[in-house]
Amino acid sequence: MxxxxxxxxxxxxxxxxxxxxxxxxxxxxxxxxxxxxxxxxxxxxxxxxxxxxxxxxxxxxxxxxxxxxxxxxxxxxxxxxxxxxxxxxxxxxxxxxxxxxxxxxxxxxxxxxxxxxxxFNRRFDPSNIALRQAIDAGDIGTVRQVIISSRDPGLPPRDYVAHSGGIFRDMAIHDFDMARFLLGEEPVEVYAKASRVVDPALMEEFDDHDTLMVIMQTASGKQCHINCCREASYGYDQRFEILGSKGMLMNDNLRPSTVRRFTAAETEAREPLLNFFLQRYTDAYRNELDAFLKALKSGSPLPTTPWDGRQALRLAEAAIESVRTGRAVAV
Missing domain, CATH: 3.40.50.720 (NAD(P)-binding Rossmann-like Domain)
Structure with missing residues (x-):
């Protein structure tokens, strides 16, 4: 044990x-x-x-x-x-x-x-594992573009924001890591825009933003677009789209049920999205711990490293610099 x-x-x-x-x-x-x-x-x-x-x-x-x-x-x-x-x-x-x-x-x-x-728990989500496996199997040929939508259902608590490091280092860092995971290459250029449209007073207090968009490109020309917002009225919104030379992969949101209702009043009505990351990534957290413990037990390499954490943070810093300067930033 x-x-x-x-x-x-x-x-x-x-x-x-x-x-x-x-x-x-x-x-x-x-x-x-x-x-x-x-x-x-x-x-x-x-x-x-x-x-x-x-x-x-x-x-x-x-x-x-x-x-x-x-x-x-x-x-x-x-x-x-x-x-x-x-x-x-x-x-x-x-x-x-x-x-x-x-x-x-x-x-x-x-x-x-x-x-x-x-x-980086999202790498261990079953659906995201399937995306990476499909890419590795050549199902969509060479990856050309990755699109990531990442939206929380509401602002985090004030005391959390105070220690978070801001939306780029806290929330979007997952997306920077997933961009690296799905592109299979390191981005070399980052351009970002950020604004305060959810709660300007709260975010100004911490010199932070609540809404952002990022465009990144690798040395070979692969592109990634990330959009994040701290508030989506309809629930926790997590989607991926990967365009390749032979096709496309998509990973949609999860819901409590796959049932759709068709009535005189509404068409294709569905259950709301899962409410938060703790529900959406329940399996990912279990898989992540399982991978950690099994690697320790077997002596095999750990699947994610401090260098992965550093690289995601470097992209976050480049995005912050891009917002400040209004220019693309080389990484």
Whole structure:
């Protein structure tokens, strides 16, 4: 059994802790959160120990691996603490909100030969796995364009925004990673526009935006368009379209049911979209943890790395610079 501690007892930490507790290869040893009530509540639910000290939890001799689900600006520090202690790590995105700190962390993790996996959960969604497999099988020939639509059902809490690093580093970073995953090449140029149309007052307070569009291109000419918005009145909207030389792949939204209703009052009426990422990516979070634990057990390479986290953050930084300057930015 791989003995695991989960750092963070918020919404992501709760998902990770429950998945660890249910996994046959793992034993959940402890959860840590600076808010004692949150740690106590989650530990009571999952029959493990609670702590308010993340570093002390990492240092425990009965912990082999840690899952980091804490605020973004703590990730690099906690990853390094764990790696220096010889612990394996599954860490939520991003590596850090600051690219220089991320680069320093990635370099040290490489020098330590640390076992660290970045939790880009969307790569592990069954539908997205099928997209990549279809591309690899040559079903649509050579990829030419990738279109990603990513829209949340509503603004995140104010305290979350304060530590998030902004929409490009927090929300769109998943899309930057999926762009790399689906294009199969690194973008070399980024052009972005961003605005405040959902809640100007909230976003101005944090010097952030709530709506964006990004266009990227690789050295070979492959293109990607990303559009994100913090609010979609109809639910959690996640769609992919990949155009190739021999055809196209599409990945549509998930719903509670596939039933469609036809009546005198409405045509093709369907169930609403799933409400949030915790519902949409339930299987992805399980698959992600499974891939992490099985790689540790077998000694095989981890499927996503700190370098993947760094590259997605670099694209986010380029997009932020593009918004600031109004020009395309070379990566």
């Amino acid at each position: 791989i003995r695991v501690a989960v750092l963070g007892a918020g919404r992501i930490g709760q998902i990770h802790a429950a998945n660890v507790a249910a996994h046959p290869l793992a034993r959940l040893i402890a959860v840590a959160d600076p808010i004692a009530a949150a740690a106590d509540r989650l530990s009571a639910q999952l029959n493990c120990e609670a702590s308010t000290d993340a570093e002390a939890t990492i240092a425990r001799p009965d912990v082999d691996a840690v899952v980091i689900g804490t605020p973004s600006d703590t990730h690099a520090h906690l990853m390094l603490c764990a790696a220096r202690a010889g612990k394996a790590v599954l860490c939520e995105k991003p590596v850090d909100n600051d690219l220089a700190k991320a680069d320093a962390a990635v370099a040290e993790l490489k020098a330590l030969d640390a076992k660290v996996m970045m939790a």
